[in-house]
Amino acid sequence: MRAVGHIAVNVFKESVRDKVLYNLVVFAVLLIAMSYLIGELTAGQDLKIIKDLGLAAISIFGLAIAVFIGIGLVWKEVEKRSIYTLLSKPIGRAEFVLGKYCGLVLTLLINVGVMTISFYAVVAYIDWVSTPLVRASWPAPAADPAMLKAIGLIMIELMIVTAIALFFSTFSSPFLSAVFTIGLWVVGQFGQDLREFGAVVNSSTAATMARGLSYVLPDFAAFDVKAQVVHGQAVPISYVALTSAYGVAYLALLLAGAVVVFSRRDFK
Amino acid sequence: MDAIRTEGLTKHYTVGFWRRRPYVALDDVTLHVGQGEVFGFLGPNGAGKTTTLKLLMQLIYPTAGRAEILGRPAGDVDVKRRIGYLPEQPYFYDYLSAEEVLDYFGALCGQSAADRRARIAGLLDEVGIGAERRLPLRKFSKGMLQRVGIAQALVNDPEVVFLDEPMSGLDPLGRREIRHLILRLRDRGCTVFFSSHVLSDAEALCSRVGILVAGKLATSGTLSDLALNLRGWELVVSGLSEDALAQARSRGHVTSATPLSDARYALELPLTPPPEDVLSGLMAQGARLVSLNPLRDTLEDVFVRQVGSTPVRQAAEPT
Amino acid sequence: MTRPATALTDAPATPPALWVALAISLAVVMALEAQMQQRPPLGLPAGTTGNLLYVRSPEFAKRAALSFDALAADIYWIRTVQHYGRTKLQPGELKRYDLLYPLLDLTTSLDPSFDLAYRFGAVFLAEPYPAGPGRIDLAIALLEKGLRAQPRNWQMAQDIGFVHYWWRHDYTAAADWFTRAGEMPGAPNWLKPLAAVTLAQGGNRASSRMLWTQIMQNADAAWLRDQGRFRLGQLDAMDEITLLERAIEAYRVRFGARPGSWDDLIRAGVLRAAPVDPTEHMLHLDPASGRVTLAPDSPLNPLPDPDDPA
Numbered sequence: 001m002r003a004v005g006h007i008a009v010n011v012f013k014e015s016v017r018d019k020v021l022y023n024l025v026v027f028a029v030l031l032i033a034m035s036y037l038i039g040e041l042t043a044g045q046d047l048k049i050i051k052d053l054g055l056a057a058i059s060i061f062g063l064a065i066a067v068f069i070g071i072g073l074v075w076k077e078v079e080k081r082s083i084y085t086l087l088s089k090p091i092g093r094a095e096f097v098l099g100k101y102c103g104l105v106l107t108l109l110i111n112v113g114v115m116t117i118s119f120y121a122v123v124a125y126i127d128w129v130s131t132p133l134v135r136a137s138w139p140a141p142a143a144d145p146a147m148l149k150a151i152g153l154i155m156i157e158l159m160i161v162t163a164i165a166l167f168f169s170t171f172s173s174p175f176l177s178a179v180f181t182i183g184l185w186v187v188g189q190f191g192q193d194l195r196e197f198g199a200v201v202n203s204s205t206a207a208t209m210a211r212g213l214s215y216v217l218p219d220f221a222a223f224d225v226k227a228q229v230v231h232g233q234a235v236p237i238s239y240v241a242l243t244s245a246y247g248v249a250y251l252a253l254l255l256a257g258a259v260v261v262f263s264r265r266d267f268k
Numbered sequence: 269m270d271a272i273r274t275e276g277l278t279k280h281y282t283v284g285f286w287r288r289r290p291y292v293a294l295d296d297v298t299l300h301v302g303q304g305e306v307f308g309f310l311g312p313n314g315a316g317k318t319t320t321l322k323l324l325m326q327l328i329y330p331t332a333g334r335a336e337i338l339g340r341p342a343g344d345v346d347v348k349r350r351i352g353y354l355p356e357q358p359y360f361y362d363y364l365s366a367e368e369v370l371d372y373f374g375a376l377c378g379q380s381a382a383d384r385r386a387r388i389a390g391l392l393d394e395v396g397i398g399a400e401r402r403l404p405l406r407k408f409s410k411g412m413l414q415r416v417g418i419a420q421a422l423v424n425d426p427e428v429v430f431l432d433e434p435m436s437g438l439d440p441l442g443r444r445e446i447r448h449l450i451l452r453l454r455d456r457g458c459t460v461f462f463s464s465h466v467l468s469d470a471e472a473l474c475s476r477v478g479i480l481v482a483g484k485l486a487t488s489g490t491l492s493d494l495a496l497n498l499r500g501w502e503l504v505v506s507g508l509s510e511d512a513l514a515q516a517r518s519r520g521h522v523t524s525a526t527p528l529s530d531a532r533y534a535l536e537l538p539l540t541p542p543p544e545d546v547l548s549g550l551m552a553q554g555a556r557l558v559s560l561n562p563l564r565d566t567l568e569d570v571f572v573r574q575v576g577s578t579p580v581r582q583a584a585e586p587t
Numbered sequence: 588m589t590r591p592a593t594a595l596t597d598a599p600a601t602p603p604a605l606w607v608a609l610a611i612s613l614a615v616v617m618a619l620e621a622q623m624q625q626r627p628p629l630g631l632p633a634g635t636t637g638n639l640l641y642v643r644s645p646e647f648a649k650r651a652a653l654s655f656d657a658l659a660a661d662i663y664w665i666r667t668v669q670h671y672g673r674t675k676l677q678p679g680e681l682k683r684y685d686l687l688y689p690l691l692d693l694t695t696s697l698d699p700s701f702d703l704a705y706r707f708g709a710v711f712l713a714e715p716y717p718a719g720p721g722r723i724d725l726a727i728a729l730l731e732k733g734l735r736a737q738p739r740n741w742q743m744a745q746d747i748g749f750v751h752y753w754w755r756h757d758y759t760a761a762a763d764w765f766t767r768a769g770e771m772p773g774a775p776n777w778l779k780p781l782a783a784v785t786l787a788q789g790g791n792r793a794s795s796r797m798l799w800t801q802i803m804q805n806a807d808a809a810w811l812r813d814q815g816r817f818r819l820g821q822l823d824a825m826d827e828i829t830l831l832e833r834a835i836e837a838y839r840v841r842f843g844a845r846p847g848s849w850d851d852l853i854r855a856g857v858l859r860a861a862p863v864d865p866t867e868h869m870l871h872l873d874p875a876s877g878r879v880t881l882a883p884d885s886p887l888n889p890l891p892d893p894d895d896p897a
Contacts, residue, residue, distance in 0.1 A: 006375045010361070017363040080359045085420060088325045088353035088430075089376040090345045193665050195624065214624070215617045228629050235629060242626070246619040253612035260605055264598040266328040268281075279597070329597035 003091040004099040011103020012110075015069060027061055027115050031122050047126055047138055048230055054119040055150055055226045062112055062158045063185065069107065070165025071177035073100045074262065083267055094259045097170070101255060104162050109155070116151055140232030149240055150229045156247035157223040161185055163254035164218070170262040188220035218250055269339045271428050271459035272301040272324070276333035279319055293319045295483045296333065301461055301476070303427075306454050308470035309463040311480035317463035318356055320480070321432050325353055337428060349377055352421030356432040358413060362406035366397055366416050369405065370423050377424040387423065395419045396445055410437040418446065422453075429453060431462035435469060447472055467564075497565050501537040504558040505550055508533050512553040521546045532558055628673075660698030667691055667704070671711050675718060684720035687711060691729055699736035705729055706746055713754050723754045744768035745778065752785065752798070762786040777801050796822050820865040821887050828879045828890075831862060831870065835877045847874045 031054055074097070077083040086096065120143055127135070127142035140146065164184055168177035187194075194217070197210035222243050225235050279294040294316045301307040311317050322328045324335050326343030335342040337351060360369045367388055374384040392401050395415040405413065414437045421429055434450070435443045450473055453460055464470060470477050471491065478488035487493075500523070513533065516522040524536040537543050543560060551557065667690040674682050691708040695701055709726040711719050727750055733743045748764030751757045762785040769778030781801065784794040796819065803815025834857050839845045846852050849861040849872060862870045868885035881888055 002378075003376055006372065010372055014361065014363055081355065081357070082359050082361060084322070084325070084327055084355040085353065085358060085360065085373070085417075086376075087327055088348060088351070089373060090348040090378065091376055092345055190662065192669070193662050196665050196669065215620050219620055219623060222623050225629065233629065239626070239629065242619065242623060246616065246623060249612055249615040249619055253609065253616055256605060256609045256612060260601050260609065263601065264596050266596060266598070267322070268328065329599065331597050
């Protein structure tokens with residue numbers, strides 16, 4: 001199990017030296033610039049827009065990292081043949097897969113963490129420069145800790161996307177892996193529509209199939225509580241707990257699948 | 269207990285998408301290597317040497333048969349702690365430096381940080397990597413990467429070392445250094461299993477060899493067992509007159525003559541009379557010696573002799 | 588040992604523990620998803636849009652959907668139905684159907700041939716509060732939009748006529764629309780006569796009966812056919828009540844007092860058995876007033892106003 005840790009740290013080193021973390025600077029700068037500009041342009045709505053923008057940016061940037069590093073995680077090692085040397089060391093194939101996964105999750109965690117800190121810094125600044133009258137008009141405080149629930153669920157969503165990308169990376173080229181991963185992410189946003197497909201089609205078989213699919217495909221829409229926290233609407237802990245449990249179960253499924261596929265491969 | 273043992277090791281690949289035809293990469297290979305031996309695994313390109321090594325490392329799985337290292341099945345995680353492997357055309361992580369790569373692999377082998385530090389410096393010296401050890405590997409030449417590869421195979425002070433074409437990419441000086449390294453490993457009691465398509469490497473280093481042709485193990489044994497016969501000599505001379513050449517031909521001293529540049533000739537001499545006599549005869553007529561080398565059987569010759577037919581890869585039997 | 592010839596790879600069999608782990612995690616995933624689907628959706632303050640993908644401008648939506656207009660329209664339609672249903676079923680508080688028309692507008696802008704959206708949308712919009720927003724003007728506006736997109740869609744024109752007839756009691760306008768619909772290609776031949784009857788006897792039970800009969804026989808949506816059946820049942824019940832009330836009045840004239848129950852009428856030979864409405868529920872006689880009403884649990888309740896039986 002120690003090997004998992006070493007491999008994970010190596011993945012993290014690679015992403016750092018791969019200049020992935022520079023995007024954080026881009027994010028932080030963008031957000032700060034936006035908040036300043038918006039403060040000049042609008043009246044009263046700026047906090048909502050910044051919160052919407054900030055949360056959406058954390059989600060999108062995180063998604064980009066998860067997909068574009070995830071699809072190469074296993075594929076690159078196989079393609080470049082570094083896998084030969086690595087698997088000749090005393091580690092199992094399962095440990096390799098898990099190590100790669102943990103490494104990317106670690107990278108994501110740090111990225112999301114830094115973005116969250118910049119985000120809170122910006123909203124705290126806005127809070128500081130606003131008058132008490134403006135503050136009273138907000139449905140939720142500026143530096144609202146409830147937003148962490150939204151960010152936490154985003155993080156779990158990203159962990160699922162990473163697991164999907166990793167799974168495809170064990171047997172598929174980066175291009176196809178990217179297509180499937182992004183495709184699954186898009187489909188996962190429309191789980192509700194899959195369930196209610198019966199409202200637009202006459203065929204009951206199609207409606208049943210769509211319903212069945214809605215149970216198996218990742219339900220990403222459930223992880224999106226951004227609108228709720230921005231409007232100050234309560235997000236009960238039970239909701240977060242159930243959704244998180246679902247997320248953990250789903251990524252366990254994906255990782256088990258990745259291990260099965262990877263263990264059976266011949267590295268020609 | 270043998271260091272390495274295979275029994276009936278076979279690997280079929282299916283080729284083609286629609287009508288899947290099986291391709292026999294390795295056919296019923298049985299060999300064993302004792303502890304402390306230096307075993308040369310020889311064969312022409314495409315014979316299946318790398319396939320054998322990958323089966324030993326469980327990078328691929330056998331279709332039939334089995335392989336054992338130090339008495340444990342190939343792929344056993346514990347035994348991997350005691351072996352090292354150099355793949356052909358190695359690639360490591362080009363964003364890491366030589367030191368960092370060795371540190372990473374050493375850690376995966378379960379070495380403590382202190383042990384790693386102590387060992388890595390010495391290893392890099394031994395393979396001839398100097399100040400470059402701090403540079404990222406993407407800046408390394410092929411030869412330097414090969415050296416790093418050998419170093420990582422030795423990072424855990426293994427009992428058995430598997431080297432796939434260890435000399436490839438190295439200049440003549442490098443080749444000589446690695447030969448010395450292998451001999452040092454042997455002296456330390458390490459078992460060395462290396463593959464090559466160059467016979468002279470085997471001649472210099474091995475106690476035993478195995479020859480693989482078209483997926484089959486043609487023969488294995490000590491070098492003398494193989495009876496790699498001398499078939500003649502190659503004599504290169506300059507200043508040879510046409511007459512002297514014609515004379516030597518008519519006496520049967522020269523079986524063929526190839527003119528080279530600078531008025532030199534490459535002459536093929538039969539086994540008898542002894543080449544020194546032929547040479548002194550030609551020198552008496554004004555020729556001068558450039559070089560004299562033995563002509564031996566090639567590996568194909570050995571195989572042909574052993575089996576009596578041209579090597580052909582068989583299609584797999586339907587199971 | 589040789590692998591079986593049918594194996595896909597030479598790899599040793601995956602340890603059963605791994606298959607078990609896969610199966611268990613799949614089962615857990617599906618179970619948790621079922622739980623998630625059943626929990627009540629997170630609330631949002633009235634007037635905010637949440638995850639409806641609400642976009643203010645149909646033109647923007649069209650551009651944003653790229654070439655997936657029809658798919659986007661389907662998705663918006665599903666969200667519209669969801670929104671309508673959820674708002675309708677919301678307990679207690681003020682129900683705000685504010686987004687219904689904008690969502691329908693979006694759906695039909697993305698796919699102008701989406702007949703279902705126009706016609707059902709009009710039905711939702713016209714429903715009186717609290718079952719719907721009660722916005723007859725918007726219902727007509729939506730249908731007129733559909734007619735602009737498909738000027739020869741006779742069903743759309745008929746629907747507009749229907750809204751005028753049923754909800755606004757404007758028989759002149761209704762007859763006008765039925766005529767227009769009747770002139771469109773493919774229109775059934777009963778539309779023109781229906782227009783005539785409407786004009787002549789607007790509000791009359793006979794024209795209503797004719798209209799509903801046509802709808803019950805010809806509508807392609809089961810919902811509308813059921814409506815037709817229901818309304819016809821009501822009309823039958825109303826006819827029956829009228830007849831019975833006349834018989835009660837005749838009894839009173841003959842015997843000097845109103846009948847106390849159906850038995851009186853049966854003994855007098857006026858009825859053969861206690862009368863029931865078309866859904867087999869007993870009709871009630873009020874001896875004091877002589878009025879006949881439906882059983883309280885009859886599904887035909889509430890009957891339309893007898894003076895305005897449209």
